[in-house]
Amino acid sequence: MPHIKLPEGLPGIRGAMAFRPETAKPLNELVEVLLCGPSTLTPGERELIATYVSYLNDCHYCQSCHGAIAAAHLDGDEALVKQVKADFQHAAVSEKLKALLVIAGKVQRGGKNVAPEDVAAARSQGATDLEIHDTVLIAAAFCMYNRYVDGLGTAQPQDEALYRERGKQVAREGYISVSKTYLPAEAFAR
Amino acid sequence: MAHIALPEELPGISAGFAFRPETAKPMRELAHILLHEPGSLTPGERELIATYVSSQNDCYFCQTSHGAAAAAHLGEEQTVKQVKTDFESAPVTPKLKALLAIAGKVQQGGKRVMPEDIAQARSRGATDLEIHDTVLIAAAFCMYNRYVDGLGTWQPENPQVYAQMGQHLAQHGYLRPSSKRS
Numbered sequence: 001m002p003h004i005k006l007p008e009g010l011p012g013i014r015g016a017m018a019f020r021p022e023t024a025k026p027l028n029e030l031v032e033v034l035l036c037g038p039s040t041l042t043p044g045e046r047e048l049i050a051t052y053v054s055y056l057n058d059c060h061y062c063q064s065c066h067g068a069i070a071a072a073h074l075d076g077d078e079a080l081v082k083q084v085k086a087d088f089q090h091a092a093v094s095e096k097l098k099a100l101l102v103i104a105g106k107v108q109r110g111g112k113n114v115a116p117e118d119v120a121a122a123r124s125q126g127a128t129d130l131e132i133h134d135t136v137l138i139a140a141a142f143c144m145y146n147r148y149v150d151g152l153g154t155a156q157p158q159d160e161a162l163y164r165e166r167g168k169q170v171a172r173e174g175y176i177s178v179s180k181t182y183l184p185a186e187a188f189a190r
Numbered sequence: 191m192a193h194i195a196l197p198e199e200l201p202g203i204s205a206g207f208a209f210r211p212e213t214a215k216p217m218r219e220l221a222h223i224l225l226h227e228p229g230s231l232t233p234g235e236r237e238l239i240a241t242y243v244s245s246q247n248d249c250y251f252c253q254t255s256h257g258a259a260a261a262a263h264l265g266e267e268q269t270v271k272q273v274k275t276d277f278e279s280a281p282v283t284p285k286l287k288a289l290l291a292i293a294g295k296v297q298q299g300g301k302r303v304m305p306e307d308i309a310q311a312r313s314r315g316a317t318d319l320e321i322h323d324t325v326l327i328a329a330a331f332c333m334y335n336r337y338v339d340g341l342g343t344w345q346p347e348n349p350q351v352y353a354q355m356g357q358h359l360a361q362h363g364y365l366r367p368s369s370k371r372s
Contacts, residue, residue: 003303003305003308003321004308004318004321004322005318016322019318019322020319020322020323020326022223022227023220023223023224023323023326025216025219026215026216026217026219026220026223027216027220029215029216029219030213030216030217030220033212033213033216034213037212057299057300058299058301059300103340106340107336107340108336110247110248110336110339111247111249111335111336111337111338111339111340111341112248112339112340114193114339114340114342116193116342119193119194129194129195129209130210132193132194133194133206133209133210133341134210134213136193136336136337136340136341137206137210137213137337139336139340140332140333140334140335140336140337140340141333143329143332143333143336144329144330144332144333145329146300146329147296147297147299147300147325147328147329147332148300148325148326148329149300150299150300150301150303151292151295151296151300151301151303151325151328151329152300152303152322152325153303153305
């Protein structure tokens with residue numbers, strides 16, 4: 001049971017965003033820019049960073065949801081998503097993404113953990129300043145989304161098929177577009 | 191030195207915002223709604239929650255700038271210091287103490303929030319919206335703090351700089367930059 005009276009039938013962050021459409025707007029816009037906007041990192045790579053951080057924060061809803069979106073971007077490769085969570089150094093991802101996942105993991109524990117060597121390692125694998133910036137911000141933002149979802153005690157379905165279905169839809173249409181199916185108008189314009 | 195080539199002379203989060211205006215916009219808007227727009231918690235109370243979480247996350251820039259904004263709203267800074275070191279003995283309402291306890295749990299991790307914490311806040315008059323906003327302010331500052339420290343931003347030590355920033359934030363909120371490039 002959620003800690004406060006959230007609209008029923010909307011799991012995870014969706015219930016929280018429907019409760020407070022004013023804050024849903026910037027929350028949705030931020031995730032849309034970071035994970036779906038133009039970038040030299042693929043949407044699949046960015047979703048893997050979001051999934052990894054949500055896994056470290058032990059947020060079931062976010063790691064399942066973003067893991068499913070990542071898999072949808074990666075030709076349905078759910079094994080790769082699992083491997084990134086369990087041990088990304090041995091996953092079939094680029095050396096650059098591994099270096100960025102190291103930075104994301106440091107940010108998850110606290111911003112001060114990021115050392116110049118971590119940034120240098122990412123640069124030596126070809127990461128740009130913008131890619132490093134976005135990695136830090138994706139990791140930081142999921143430390144927010146994860147705490148928001150768990151801190152309100154939102155409903156978090158266990159059925160993987162639900163996340164798989166949703167993941168395909170979000171990968172295809174993006175966050176803002178999909179949220180129009182359940183959020184009121186004030187979540188989109190002010 | 192910042193980890194990436196951020197615009198020079200801009201302190202803390204202002205440098206991250208200037209580097210990436212596309213993400214700055216929703217981040218500014220979120221802070222503005224949570225901390226500045228009218229609510230049943232005063233702006234001073236909400237800035238105290240932001241300051242406390244930033245202090246728990248050991249982010250110098252955020253705890254000092256939001257501490258200054260809280261002090262500007264409250265007209266004194268002793269309460270800000272007291273909330274950071276021991277909010278239970280600070281001169282704030284029992285309701286705010288219960289909300290600060292929830293914020294402190296969220297800072298450690300969302301799952302730490304217990305039904306008892308919520309019941310305590312409710313018994314002291316907190317509404318669902320106030321509990322929601324407390325959870326989201328605490329969660330959002332777990333983002334802002336990591337963003338500011340994770341980029342290795344420049345964080346001035348001059349208290350004057352923060353006092354001015356605090357005045358600006360308390361008056362104008364978060365939609366426009368409080369630090370301009372000199």
